[in-house]
Amino acid sequence: MNAAPATSIVAAEGVARHYRLARTSLFGPRRHLTALRGVDLAVPPGDRVGVVGESGSGKSTLARILLGLERPDEGRVTYGGQDLARAAERDLAGLRRDVQIVFQDPMGSLDPRLTVADIVREPLRALRIETDHDARLAELLDAVRLGPEAASRYPHEFSGGQRQRIAIARALAPRPRVLVADEPVSALDVSVRAQILNLLADLRDAYDLALVLISHDLAVVRHVCDRVLVMHLGEVVEEGPTERLFTDPQHPYTRALLQAIPTIGGGLPAAPLAADDPPSPTELPVGCAYASRCPHVFDRCHAERPPLAGPSERDAGIDTAAQRAACHLAFSGALPPFDRQAAAAGRHATAPEGRPATAPEGRPATPPEGRPATPPEGAPATPPEGGPATPPEQDR
Numbered sequence: 001m002n003a004a005p006a007t008s009i010v011a012a013e014g015v016a017r018h019y020r021l022a023r024t025s026l027f028g029p030r031r032h033l034t035a036l037r038g039v040d041l042a043v044p045p046g047d048r049v050g051v052v053g054e055s056g057s058g059k060s061t062l063a064r065i066l067l068g069l070e071r072p073d074e075g076r077v078t079y080g081g082q083d084l085a086r087a088a089e090r091d092l093a094g095l096r097r098d099v100q101i102v103f104q105d106p107m108g109s110l111d112p113r114l115t116v117a118d119i120v121r122e123p124l125r126a127l128r129i130e131t132d133h134d135a136r137l138a139e140l141l142d143a144v145r146l147g148p149e150a151a152s153r154y155p156h157e158f159s160g161g162q163r164q165r166i167a168i169a170r171a172l173a174p175r176p177r178v179l180v181a182d183e184p185v186s187a188l189d190v191s192v193r194a195q196i197l198n199l200l201a202d203l204r205d206a207y208d209l210a211l212v213l214i215s216h217d218l219a220v221v222r223h224v225c226d227r228v229l230v231m232h233l234g235e236v237v238e239e240g241p242t243e244r245l246f247t248d249p250q251h252p253y254t255r256a257l258l259q260a261i262p263t264i265g266g267g268l269p270a271a272p273l274a275a276d277d278p279p280s281p282t283e284l285p286v287g288c289a290y291a292s293r294c295p296h297v298f299d300r301c302h303a304e305r306p307p308l309a310g311p312s313e314r315d316a317g318i319d320t321a322a323q324r325a326a327c328h329l330a331f332s333g334a335l336p337p338f339d340r341q342a343a344a345a346g347r348h349a350t351a352p353e354g355r356p357a358t359a360p361e362g363r364p365a366t367p368p369e370g371r372p373a374t375p376p377e378g379a380p381a382t383p384p385e386g387g388p389a390t391p392p393e394q395d396r
């Protein structure tokens with residue numbers, strides 16, 4: 001476990017989470033599923049960190065634990081260096097105010113009986129934040145680019161992208177210092193995804209927000225995050241500065257994820273993840289949990305679990321900015337050179353599930369400044385600001 005710097009707004013230190021599963025028979029053994037093990041993640045002010053991995057790798061469990069919605073079975077979560085599990089009840093609301101979350105499904109996370117005004121003001125009431133609630137509402141609707149007329153409408157009157165803007169406005173209401181976004185664009189149409197990612201990047205800068213952006217798609221985090229954690233079966237298997245991970249990934253799993261990013265215009269085909277035999281999270285192996293999927297596996301991998309380590313640690317102690325990988329072959333030069341062309345081809349794509357990213361109206365998919373493409377205002381994917389809902393089927 002790495003002790004998080006005291007300056008971190010929120011940190012997970014050596015966090016493990018095991019879920020108890022129901023017995024399959026009356027006298028059968030009690031089974032446990034390991035959703036997280038040995039996870040360290042420190043979020044200092046202004047940090048922009050991506051958390052990526054396939055479905056089931058533990059990303060949402062980590063988000064819930066960071067938010068204090070679930071307690072870890074091992075390790076601890078600290079807010080400003082203070083152990084969340086030991087914080088006095090009266091301090092919790094103040095601590096929790098600093099960390100807010102946006103979920104994948106904006107419809108499911110918004111109360112359909114409340115107006116947008118009530119939804120956005122609700123955390124101000126719940127956390128007893130003394131400020132002019134109406135003024136804050138107006139500021140937030142403007143910040144997420146919904147007009148003031150949105151305030152009196154209900155969630156079902158909005159498109160998917162607009163609903164996610166409402167969810168973001170609500171999350172920002174208490175002026176958090178960290179926003180955790182769990183698959184915030186996965187449920188949205190490709191062109192709407194780009195708008196929401198651009199909005200998150202703008203808000204990040206405007207409010208000096210730290211951001212934990214969770215996605216199963218590495219391409220989504222590339223534009224927004226300065227560093228990335230790659231998760232596999234509950235473990236962080238690689239972490240480092242975003243560009244280093246894209247150009248010189250040291251873990252075979254990171255390489256497989258990068259090669260699975262779809263490409264634009266049919267250039268390079270997206271390679272599927274290797275023919276897979278992932279271990280069950282209820283029976284993790286002694287050695288490397290990626291061994292049954294890894295094209296580079298050798299004897300030691302089955303016997304010894306590789307630690308998350310980087311070359312700098314051998315010389316100069318732990319450098320949190322450095323790249324680290326949990327692979328016996330990382331940084332050794334023994335892995336073949338990474339196919340940089342395939343990684344570069346994935347740079348601008350934001351379309352998981354085998355769908356190519358589409359650029360509206362013949363524009364390049366990525367504008368020169370390197371941000372994901374956003375359709376022009378008033379294009380079908382974006383109803384007029386605060387305007388009536390686009391029928392959901394057009395926006396999803």
Ligand SMILES: Nc1ncnc2c1ncn2[C@@H]1O[C@H](COP(=O)(O)OP(=O)(O)O)[C@@H](O)[C@H]1O
Nearest residue numbers: 019033035054055056057058059060061062281
């Ligand atoms: N409440 C729960 N009870 C049992 N297993 C769970 C529970 N929540 C998550 N899991 C399991 O934990 C693992 C990690 O899940 P999750 O954190 O949702 O992954 P991700 O968000 O990366 O898809 C998965 O195997 C999932 O089935």
Ligand code: SF4
Nearest residue numbers: 288291294301327328
């Ligand atoms: S430790 Fe071995 S099995 Fe695991 S990723 Fe590295 S080479 Fe592959």
Ligand SMILES: [Mg+2]
Nearest residue numbers: 059060061183
């Ligand atoms: Mg999830």
